[in-house]
Amino acid sequence: MDVTGQNAEIVSARDLGVVACTRCTQVWPAGTQTCGRCGRAIIARDDKSLQRVWAWWLVGLMCYIPANIYPMLRTRTLFRVQEDTIIGGAVELLHHGAAGVAIIVLVASVVIPLGKFMAIAFLAISVTRPSSVSNHHRQMLYEVVEYIGRWSMIDIFVVAIMSSLVQLNTLAAINPGRASLFFALSVIFTMLSAQAFDSRMIWDVHAKREGAPDNE
Amino acid sequence: MTDTQPIPLDTLIVCPHCDAAYKLRRPGVGERAKCQRCGTILISPRRKAGLQIIAVSLAVAILIIAATVSPFLTINAGGVSNSVSILDAALAFSDGPLLALALTTAALIIFVPLTRALLSIYVLLPIVMDRPPARGAMQAFRLSEALRPWSMAEIFAIGCAVALTKITDLADVAFGPAFWMFAALVILVVIQDNFVCRWSVWTSLDKTQKS
Missing domain, CATH: 2.20.28 (Rubrerythrin, domain 2)
Structure with missing residues (x-):
C-alpha cells in the first residue's frame, strides 16, 4: 500500500522547498532549525556527514588492526597456556571438526567487519562522484550495513561467556585477551560511522545527474 | 517550486x-x-499495537531482571563445577583496562534492552488509555529510538550458541532457568521492535500534546 496513488515523478522534499525531520518524519518549511515535534536538529542535507563518516571509519579501522594482532582468548589448561587470535581461534575450531562454528566466527569477525569497511567507504565515495551502481542497490547496501554491523559483537559475547564460564580453578581457565577491547571498539566505531552517513545523499546525486528540476 | x-x-x-x-x-x-x-x-499501523507492545515490554522487563540474577549456565569438568549468571558473563572482562568493556557488555545485553522496555511502557501507556502523554514522553521515546541499535540481546543469544559449541568439547554444560528465560526474551525483543509503528507513536504524541 502506498501513500500516494498516482505514480507521478517522485519529488524530493528539497525540491518542494520543505525539510523533513529524519527521526519523526514531520515536515517543516525550509530553514527550520529544530523539529518542533521531536526536537531533533533539522539539517536539509548534512554537509558534515561525510567528514564524520570518514572520521569514525578511520578510528574503527585503526582499532581493527590490533584486534587481529593481539590474542583474543587466553586458555590455560593443566599443562600449557595458549593464546589465540581471532583467526587463530577459528582455525583451531576447524581442526576440531566444528566447521559450522568456525564459519560463524570467521564470518562475524572477519568477513562482516572487512565488508563493512569497504561498503561504507564505497558509499561515501559514491555520493561525491557519478557511480555506476544504481541508487536502489546503494540504498540496499546501506541498509544491509546498518543492520548487520551490530552482529559483529557476537565474538565479544562469545569471549565473555567462555571466560566467565570456564573458570575451573587449576583444571582450566579462559581469560579475555587485549584484542577483545580493540575489537569491541572497532565494532562500535563502525556502527557510528554507518549511522553518520546521510542516505539522502545517494538520491541527490541521481537527481542532479538526470538534470531533474533542481533549485540550486 | x-x-x-x-x-x-x-x-x-x-x-x-x-x-x-x-x-x-x-x-x-x-x-x-x-x-x-x-x-x-x-x-504500518496495527490494531491494538499499543496494548500488545506494552504487554511484550512488561514481559521483557520481568524476564531481563529474572534472567540476570538466576543461574544461566553451569559447567562441569573433572568434578569441578562453575555456575554463572548473565551478569557474571557480562562482567567477565573485569581486570584492568578491560573493565570498560565489561560495563559496555553489561549495558548492551542487560541495561539497554531493559531501559527500552521501560521507556516503551512509559510512552505508550498514556496513549493507550487516551490520556495526555506522560511528562517527557517525547524525550523518552527519543531516547528509546536512539538506543535501538545498541540493544543486543539477540546477538548475545547467538553468541551463547557459539560459545557452547566451543566448550562442549572441554566440559559438560548444563542450562539454568535463566537460559530458557533468555531464549524467550530474545523472541519478545524482536516482536517488540517489529510491532512499533514509529510514525503512529510520534503522531499520537504530537496530537495529544496540542489539545
Whole structure:
C-alpha cells in the first residue's frame, strides 16, 4: 500500500522547498532549525556527514588492526597456556571438526567487519562522484550495513561467556585477551560511522545527474 | 517550486532515508505505507499495537531482571563445577583496562534492552488509555529510538550458541532457568521492535500534546 496513488515523478522534499525531520518524519518549511515535534536538529542535507563518516571509519579501522594482532582468548589448561587470535581461534575450531562454528566466527569477525569497511567507504565515495551502481542497490547496501554491523559483537559475547564460564580453578581457565577491547571498539566505531552517513545523499546525486528540476 | 508555495505541511510525509515527499494518506489497519523510491516502510499501523507492545515490554522487563540474577549456565569438568549468571558473563572482562568493556557488555545485553522496555511502557501507556502523554514522553521515546541499535540481546543469544559449541568439547554444560528465560526474551525483543509503528507513536504524541 502506498501513500500516494498516482505514480507521478517522485519529488524530493528539497525540491518542494520543505525539510523533513529524519527521526519523526514531520515536515517543516525550509530553514527550520529544530523539529518542533521531536526536537531533533533539522539539517536539509548534512554537509558534515561525510567528514564524520570518514572520521569514525578511520578510528574503527585503526582499532581493527590490533584486534587481529593481539590474542583474543587466553586458555590455560593443566599443562600449557595458549593464546589465540581471532583467526587463530577459528582455525583451531576447524581442526576440531566444528566447521559450522568456525564459519560463524570467521564470518562475524572477519568477513562482516572487512565488508563493512569497504561498503561504507564505497558509499561515501559514491555520493561525491557519478557511480555506476544504481541508487536502489546503494540504498540496499546501506541498509544491509546498518543492520548487520551490530552482529559483529557476537565474538565479544562469545569471549565473555567462555571466560566467565570456564573458570575451573587449576583444571582450566579462559581469560579475555587485549584484542577483545580493540575489537569491541572497532565494532562500535563502525556502527557510528554507518549511522553518520546521510542516505539522502545517494538520491541527490541521481537527481542532479538526470538534470531533474533542481533549485540550486 | 513557486506553484507549490502554499503546501499544508501536515498533509505531507517525507521518507527519512531518501527524502522523497508524498501526500499523506493514512493506510488502513493491516495496510502499510511504503516509500515508492527506496522501499522504506513509512507507516504500518496495527490494531491494538499499543496494548500488545506494552504487554511484550512488561514481559521483557520481568524476564531481563529474572534472567540476570538466576543461574544461566553451569559447567562441569573433572568434578569441578562453575555456575554463572548473565551478569557474571557480562562482567567477565573485569581486570584492568578491560573493565570498560565489561560495563559496555553489561549495558548492551542487560541495561539497554531493559531501559527500552521501560521507556516503551512509559510512552505508550498514556496513549493507550487516551490520556495526555506522560511528562517527557517525547524525550523518552527519543531516547528509546536512539538506543535501538545498541540493544543486543539477540546477538548475545547467538553468541551463547557459539560459545557452547566451543566448550562442549572441554566440559559438560548444563542450562539454568535463566537460559530458557533468555531464549524467550530474545523472541519478545524482536516482536517488540517489529510491532512499533514509529510514525503512529510520534503522531499520537504530537496530537495529544496540542489539545
